[in-house]
Amino acid sequence: MNAFLHIAKREVGILFSYKTNFIFTILLPFVSILFFNTLLQEGVPRDLPIAVVDYDKTAVSRNLIAQFDATPELKVAYAPLTQKEGEPLVRTGKIYGLVTIPNHFEKDLKQGKQTKVINQFNGNLLLPGGLIDKAFKKVVGTLSASVNIQKQLKNGVLIKQANANFQPISANNHVLSNPFTNYSYYLNSGFLTMFFQIFVILTTVYSFGSDFKYRKGKKLYKISKGNTFVILLGKVLPYTFWFFLVGLLMYFSMFVLQDFPLFGNKFALLAGLLLLIISSQSFAVFFISISKSLRQALTLGSGFGAVSLAFSGITFPIFGMPAPMQWLSQLFPFTHFFELFLDQTQRGIPIFYSFYAISALVVLSILPLLLGWTKLKKLLLKGEFEHRI
Numbered sequence: 001m002n003a004f005l006h007i008a009k010r011e012v013g014i015l016f017s018y019k020t021n022f023i024f025t026i027l028l029p030f031v032s033i034l035f036f037n038t039l040l041q042e043g044v045p046r047d048l049p050i051a052v053v054d055y056d057k058t059a060v061s062r063n064l065i066a067q068f069d070a071t072p073e074l075k076v077a078y079a080p081l082t083q084k085e086g087e088p089l090v091r092t093g094k095i096y097g098l099v100t101i102p103n104h105f106e107k108d109l110k111q112g113k114q115t116k117v118i119n120q121f122n123g124n125l126l127l128p129g130g131l132i133d134k135a136f137k138k139v140v141g142t143l144s145a146s147v148n149i150q151k152q153l154k155n156g157v158l159i160k161q162a163n164a165n166f167q168p169i170s171a172n173n174h175v176l177s178n179p180f181t182n183y184s185y186y187l188n189s190g191f192l193t194m195f196f197q198i199f200v201i202l203t204t205v206y207s208f209g210s211d212f213k214y215r216k217g218k219k220l221y222k223i224s225k226g227n228t229f230v231i232l233l234g235k236v237l238p239y240t241f242w243f244f245l246v247g248l249l250m251y252f253s254m255f256v257l258q259d260f261p262l263f264g265n266k267f268a269l270l271a272g273l274l275l276l277i278i279s280s281q282s283f284a285v286f287f288i289s290i291s292k293s294l295r296q297a298l299t300l301g302s303g304f305g306a307v308s309l310a311f312s313g314i315t316f317p318i319f320g321m322p323a324p325m326q327w328l329s330q331l332f333p334f335t336h337f338f339e340l341f342l343d344q345t346q347r348g349i350p351i352f353y354s355f356y357a358i359s360a361l362v363v364l365s366i367l368p369l370l371l372g373w374t375k376l377k378k379l380l381l382k383g384e385f386e387h388r389i
């Protein structure tokens with residue numbers, strides 16, 4: 001017990017005396033929480049600038065432009081005289097979309113003829129392009145419905161029947177992932193917790209690695225009287241408690257300050273947070289045990305943390321990956337944590353269905369230590385890395 005307290009006290013002292021430890025453990029976690037909570041504070045992009053070319057210049061075309069400007073996603077920022085004049089604005093990024101209203105727009109509508117409104121946008125920009133396309137279709141669809149229904153009403157059709165005639169089949173959509181269509185809820189949940197995991201890994205790697213870099217491994221071995229488990233607890237537990245407090249602050253910023261949805265079990269979220277920290281530390285210790293230098297261990301740790309985002313299903317669904325990649329995704333703690341997080345926040349799924357994610361996190365908290373235990377013990381006996389870089 002004395003050896004454990006001695007090592008833990010020594011680790012707390014190192015935290016405030018080593019600049020790198022202080023940056024990874026205290027400074028960067030708080031900066032990331034502030035940054036990501038500010039980045040997507042609105043939830044979705046608003047007032048995306050577009051340009052509208054109005055060749056018709058009638059009351060109906062002006063009404064259509066006003067409806068574009070009234071949508072939360074769009075802002076009519078330019079009014080070029082010709083389509084040729086407006087296209088360079090899209091290419092240079094000054095606007096995200098160019099809408100062209102043709103000649104005789106009002107006249108054709110009144111005569112019951114079909115007319116076209118052209119929408120040009122940059123498909124390489126997936127998020128703004130998708131939002132502009134969605135808003136454009138909504139506005140044009142609303143105007144089309146209004147014209148169609150007004151025509152039926154003039155012919156004596158009742159309003160209820162006119163609505164049914166225009167849209168005999170109505171859609172009832174149920175979005176399973178990100179049901180609120182709020183990018184802050186979905187992306188911030190992933191980015192905040194991913195960077196949190198990276199800081200846990202890098203802090204643990206540097207905590208162990210600095211001792212081996214500066215040949216202090218034997219000193220730890222003597223303090224613990226050869227007990228590797230005591231060394232592990234003494235060096236890791238102070239950071240486990242600290243990062244759990246940081247994680248609680250991260251949750252506070254999500255669920256209290258930004259009012260993220262929380263429909264599931266709060267204790268499951270807390271258990272998931274703790275298991276994410278422990279499993280990340282476990283992998284960090286494994287990277288230390290198989291590395292020949294601190295630089296190599298840091299490279300492995302940062303690479304593992306960054307790649308885990310791609311295998312979590314945020315950027316691309318896991319079920320759409322090739323089978324070997326699906327199996328590989330199960331080796332990343334963040335995959336299971338993020339699944340647990342979404343289940344217990346936005347989806348509100350009963351905790352029973354999160355049992356697999358919790359069990360996987362427990363296994364991934366133990367397995368890396370078992371794989372690297374023998375090498376870690378040899379490294380402590382040696383007292384230093386093979387290379388001092």
